[in-house]
Amino acid sequence: MTIGWIRRIRCAWRARRLLSDIALLTDAYCGLANRLDDGFDEDTFADAYRMRHVIDTRLGELEAYFTAGTLPDRWYAGRRGLVSDGLAAADSLMDKARTRYNEMVLLEYEANGIPEQVLEHIRKAMADTDELLGGIEVMPVPGEE
Numbered sequence: 809m810t811i812g813w814i815r816r817i818r819c820a821w822r823a824r825r826l827l828s829d830i831a832l833l834t835d836a837y838c839g840l841a842n843r844l845d846d847g848f849d850e851d852t853f854a855d856a857y858r859m860r861h862v863i864d865t866r867l868g869e870l871e872a873y874f875t876a877g878t879l880p881d882r883w884y885a886g887r888r889g890l891v892s893d894g895l896a897a898a899d900s901l902m903d904k905a906r907t908r909y910n911e912m913v914l915l916e917y918e919a920n921g922i923p924e925q926v927l928e929h930i931r932k933a934m935a936d937t938d939e940l941l942g943g944i945e946v947m948p949v950p951g952e953e
Contacts (some may be wrong), residue, residue: 823873829889830866833859834894841898844905853909854904863895911933 840856843849870888914934918927 819873819876823870826870826873827891830863830870830891833863833866834891834898837863838894838898841901841905845901848905848909853902853905856898858893860899860902867891918932 837856837859840852841858843852844856914927914930917930
């Protein structure tokens with residue numbers, strides 16, 4: 809046993825543990841996304857949104873192990889493929905839930921008499937974000953009343 813061999817084994821074990829964590833987080837994320845598909849809840853959306861960012865961070869760490877050359881290509885590709893399939897399905901459900909919610913907020917704004925120009929600004933902002941519209945403060949455009 810050499811120092812290099814011990815380091816490679818330790819890296820491989822850390823990567824496997826990291827992948828296990830990612831798989832558990834992905835399962836939980838998929839569960840939250842499925843709950844959102846049944847009916848929208850802002851708290852559930854916020855939890856799923858935060859969880860997705862944690863998963864992205866962990867995937868970055870796993871990518872670093874792979875880039876450093878401590879993981880076999882075939883092993884990494886197979887495991888990463890399984891995780892990415894689950895994430896893609898959950899992401900599409902999250903996008904659908906977010907779009908439905910944001911459209912509902914826009915309809916509420918429209919019903920409250922917000923001018924069309926302001927609604928267009930909101931729609932443009934909605935296209936550039938992956939968050940909910942609920943926190944957007946509608947400010948009048950100078951010169952437009």
